Amino acid sequence: MDNIVVLSGTDYESDKELIESEVKNRKIFVLHNQDIKLNLYLDYMFTEFNIKNSDLCKLKICRQFEFERESVSVSIDGKTNYVSSVLSLLQMMDPNKKTVITIENDNRSLLAEIMQQLVYIEYSISDFEIRLRKEVRDAERTDIFTKNIDEILQQITIADKNICNMEADDNLKEIVERIGELYSNIKKQVEKAKSIEMKIAVAASKKTGKSVIANCMFGMELAPTSLEMATPNTCIYRKSKDDKFRIIVGSDVKEFKDKYSIRKYIGDEFRKAQNDTSSKFAIEDMIIEYPTNKNNFESYAIYDTPGPDAAGTDHFKSTEKAMDECDVAIFAIDFSKYLTSSEEEFLKKVKEIFETKGKFHTLIFCLNKIDMMFQDKEAKSKIKIIEFIRNRLKDIDNKYSDCVIFATSALDYFNVIEIEEKEKDNEALRGISTADLRDMDDFFEGVNDDEITTILAGIDKEATNLRRQLGYKEITVNTVKDFSGIPQLLSYVSYIAKNKARGEIVNSITYDISRAMGKIREELKYRDFLEQYMQANEDKKAKIKEILAEYEIQFQKIAKSSVLTKDDKEYIDSKKSNGFLYGIIKEIDKKREIGNQLDKSDIELIEIFTEINVGARISLDYSLLTP
Numbered sequence: 001m002d003n004i005v006v007l008s009g010t011d012y013e014s015d016k017e018l019i020e021s022e023v024k025n026r027k028i029f030v031l032h033n034q035d036i037k038l039n040l041y042l043d044y045m046f047t048e049f050n051i052k053n054s055d056l057c058k059l060k061i062c063r064q065f066e067f068e069r070e071s072v073s074v075s076i077d078g079k080t081n082y083v084s085s086v087l088s089l090l091q092m093m094d095p096n097k098k099t100v101i102t103i104e105n106d107n108r109s110l111l112a113e114i115m116q117q118l119v120y121i122e123y124s125i126s127d128f129e130i131r132l133r134k135e136v137r138d139a140e141r142t143d144i145f146t147k148n149i150d151e152i153l154q155q156i157t158i159a160d161k162n163i164c165n166m167e168a169d170d171n172l173k174e175i176v177e178r179i180g181e182l183y184s185n186i187k188k189q190v191e192k193a194k195s196i197e198m199k200i201a202v203a204a205s206k207k208t209g210k211s212v213i214a215n216c217m218f219g220m221e222l223a224p225t226s227l228e229m230a231t232p233n234t235c236i237y238r239k240s241k242d243d244k245f246r247i248i249v250g251s252d253v254k255e256f257k258d259k260y261s262i263r264k265y266i267g268d269e270f271r272k273a274q275n276d277t278s279s280k281f282a283i284e285d286m287i288i289e290y291p292t293n294k295n296n297f298e299s300y301a302i303y304d305t306p307g308p309d310a311a312g313t314d315h316f317k318s319t320e321k322a323m324d325e326c327d328v329a330i331f332a333i334d335f336s337k338y339l340t341s342s343e344e345e346f347l348k349k350v351k352e353i354f355e356t357k358g359k360f361h362t363l364i365f366c367l368n369k370i371d372m373m374f375q376d377k378e379a380k381s382k383i384k385i386i387e388f389i390r391n392r393l394k395d396i397d398n399k400y401s402d403c404v405i406f407a408t409s410a411l412d413y414f415n416v417i418e419i420e421e422k423e424k425d426n427e428a429l430r431g432i433s434t435a436d437l438r439d440m441d442d443f444f445e446g447v448n449d450d451e452i453t454t455i456l457a458g459i460d461k462e463a464t465n466l467r468r469q470l471g472y473k474e475i476t477v478n479t480v481k482d483f484s485g486i487p488q489l490l491s492y493v494s495y496i497a498k499n500k501a502r503g504e505i506v507n508s509i510t511y512d513i514s515r516a517m518g519k520i521r522e523e524l525k526y527r528d529f530l531e532q533y534m535q536a537n538e539d540k541k542a543k544i545k546e547i548l549a550e551y552e553i554q555f556q557k558i559a560k561s562s563v564l565t566k567d568d569k570e571y572i573d574s575k576k577s578n579g580f581l582y583g584i585i586k587e588i589d590k591k592r593e594i595g596n597q598l599d600k601s602d603i604e605l606i607e608i609f610t611e612i613n614v615g616a617r618i619s620l621d622y623s624l625l626t627p
Contacts, residue, residue, distance in 0.1 A: 001028060001090050007061070009033025009041055016049045019059065028121050029061040030087050038063045039387035046379035053380040054471030061383060062086060062117035068105065072114070075100040086117055099128040106132045108360050108402040115404050116390070120383050125491045129499065198300045198497050201322050203350060204332035205343045206307030209368045212410040213332060214304040216486050217493075219295040219417060220259055222288065223304045224267040232273035233283045234322045235266070237302040240289040248287040259290065285318060296494050323353045328362045328497050330489070335369045335385065335407070339392060351399060362496055365389075365405040366489055371412055374465040382407040382485065406489040413484035415458040416477045422452060437463040437475045 005027045007015045019029070031041055038061070045051040066085045073082050074092050076099050083089045093099045103111045115130055200217070204210040211223035211231055222237060240246065245256040247265065256262035266288070273283045292298035303326055305319045323329060331350060333339055354363045367389055373380055386405045393400035423429040428446030435443075440460045447453055462480055466472040472479065481487060 001093055001095070003027050004087070004090055005029050006032050006064075006087070009036050012045065012049050016045065016051060019045070019051060019055055023055045023058055026060070028090065029059060030090065031061060031063045032087070034063070034065055037387065037391060039384045039391065042381050042384040042387075043379055046381075051379075052471075053469055056379055056381045056384075057470045059381065059383070060121040062090075062120045065113070067110070071103065071105045071107065071110065073102045073104055075102070086114065089114070090121075093123070093128065095124070095127050097127075101128060101130040102136065103130070103132045106134045108132065109398075111361075112402045112404050116386075119404060119406065119488070119492070120386075122488065125488075125495045131499075198328070199303060199326040200297065200300050200328045200330070200493065200497060201303035201305055201326035202330045202332065203305045203319060203323065203346075204307060204368075205334065205340070205346055208307070208332045208334045209410050210307075210330075210332050211304055212414050213330060213366065213368065213408070213486075214302055216410055216414050216417070217295065217297045217302055217490065218290070219293050220290075220421070221414070221418065222259060222263055222266075222290055224263065224270055231304060231306045232270055233306055234285045234318045235304045236285065236287045237304065238287060238289050239292045239298045243291040244289070245291070246289045248289070249284050262288070262290070285321075296490065300497065320349070320353070323350050324357070327359070328364065328493060329354065330364050330366050330493060332366045332368045333389065335367050336372045339389060344396060348397075355399070360402055363403060364489075364493060364496065365393075365403050367405055367407045368410055370407040370485065371409040371462060371465070374469055380469060404492070406485055406492065408485035408489055409462070410484070410486055411458065412462045413481055413486035415455045415462075416480050416484075418455050419452075419459060420477065422455075426452065433477055435476070437477070437480070438467050 003026070005018055005022050007018060007029055009015070009031050010033055022029075031038055033041075042056065042059075042061070046053075046056060064085060064087050067083065069084075070082050072084075072089065073080050074089060076092070076094060076097050081092065083092060089101070101114065103114075111130055111132060118128070118130075202210040202214050202217075209225075211225045214223045214237070215221050215225070218237060223231070223235060245259065245262040247254045247256070247262065254265070256265065266286070269283060269286075303322045305322045307319075329350065331347060333343055333347075337343070351363060354360070367386060370382055370385065373382075373385065386407050390400075390403075390405055393403070419429065420433050423432050426447070426449075429443060429452070432443055437459060440456060440463070443456055444453065444460075447456065459477075459480060462483075463475045466475050466479065466483060
């Protein structure tokens with residue numbers, strides 16, 4: 001990029017001149033002083049050097065910081081180079097060419113920090129990709145797995161069938177059944193990978209606007225929104241395969257003629273829940289199918305979750321289940337509350353759930369109700385507010401350093417898409433989608449509908465704030481949409497779902513498959529040991545006893561010594577690799593655990609081990625013999 005302006009962060013008078021002269025030219029600003037926090041710098045420029053809100057709100061600024069040597073590489077047009085800092089990265093990036101940024105040391109926090117700076121300068125997410133080196137390797141493995149998934153499924157189906165048809169006597173039947181069960185589980189995992197349904201959840205404390213965020217994703221109002229009525233369950237919204245509206249609760253299915261009737265039904269159920277103390281104001285989770293209007297999230301299931309902190313409720317169980325099931329989560333924080341203790345506690349639980357499942361990039365933070373800043377006398381800068389919350393989260397726990405935050409006003413965005421939809425059927429609203437919204441009197445006078453009047457009033461309030469407080473000379477519906485921050489948030493959510501979450505899911509599935517295959521290999525090896533032991537003749541069993549007798553002599557020697565010699569350690573190590581002996585010991589131990597009848601040879605071997613244990617005065621640990 002060649003439109004970068006570097007701010008010293010030390011010579012504030014010069015910085016002020018640069019900001020006031022260049023902000024109107026849509027320059028990208030980089031704060032060079034790494035010793036001052038970005039939010040404190042912006043606040044200082046506002047309070048001490050009188051930078052106007054009209055400039056501050058339009059300031060696309062990020063902070064400079066250095067990278068470790070060869071920790072960040074940039075690829076453009078097939079050419080790859082290392083970059084040493086944020087500034088050198090921006091200087092190399094070209095909005096007209098796809099840029100691929102790779103974090104070579106797999107530092108998730110560094111990835112998030114770079115991503116956050118690109119969010120601040122509103123660099124289009126479609127013009128770059130940022131990834132860990134590990135993700136590149138995982139992507140290659142995922143690609144191979146995906147390309148061969150049909151063949152893998154076919155081979156597993158054949159193996160599963162062969163296992164089911166295998167004849168086995170009573171001694172081997174249990175092992176065969178276990179292997180068959182493992183193959184069946186692998187088959188389910190492969191089928192899951194083939195037909196992944198991405199799940200995106202919106203979570204937050206009560207009355208943070210999460211249902212409005214969900215409606216922004218649908219492009220229509222399906223999720224009830226009310227200042228009085230909290231969401232009492234998890235509502236799972238999915239694309240209808242036959243373009244019909246329906247609600248599924250357990251085995252009960254109800255169909256509706258349009259979005260108004262289904263929204264009314266959901267709202268009525270929510271109202272009933274508000275008065276039902278016997279169920280702690282909760283109701284059963286719902287699946288809601290709807291005809292999509294070609295929104296960017298029509299291929300995803302959207303989870304609108306209940307706030308777990310409403311007084312007297314038992315909502316967290318439903319929210320926790322949704323968090324466990326979802327692949328991407330938008331965690332909304334109420335800007336007006338600046339991260340309450342209940343939000344911190346809820347966020348901690350959500351973060352733990354995601355980390356347990358190996359999901360790191362897919363928890364996205366949203367600082368909602370950012371339009372409330374117009375009621376504050378402080379600096380009107382979304383970047384300053386986000387940076388304050390980011391620093392506070394990292395002060396609470398450094399594990400939040402790998403998260404990216406967006407500032408949004410979901411209600412403003414949704415008001416605009418609602419009015420654009422209503423314009424199609426209401427003559428009084430004709431032209432509002434292209435009009436200058438600084439004067440909306442004509443639209444108010446032509447409307448005789450309370451719902452539309454409420455929506456217009458919301459848009460008018462935001463337009464007035466943009467005009468009077470931030471000095472906007474022209475305001476259209478697109479101006480309100482862009483300032484709401486929702487388009488940027490939804491673009492990032494879509495990017496994460498397509499580029500990060502799907503990879504994390506397939507990686508998790510392939511890990512489960514690999515683990516199951518490992519268990520199958522153990523079972524097959526175990527079966528071989530069992531067969532050898534069962535078929536062993538008396539000479540072979542005598543040899544086994546000879547091995548154990550030698551073991552007894554050596555172990556007694558070791559047990560009496562206060563310090564293990566090198567020879568002692570070598571002897572123990574040699575026994576760790578004695579797979580045949582290990583298999584026999586493991587089989588006897590297993591028989592004892594499940595209460596199976598022991599044969600004569602088993603009893604003789606147990607007696608030998610008992611003598612060893614008593615003589616050594618310790619409990620024999622079979623793990624010593626683990627190969």
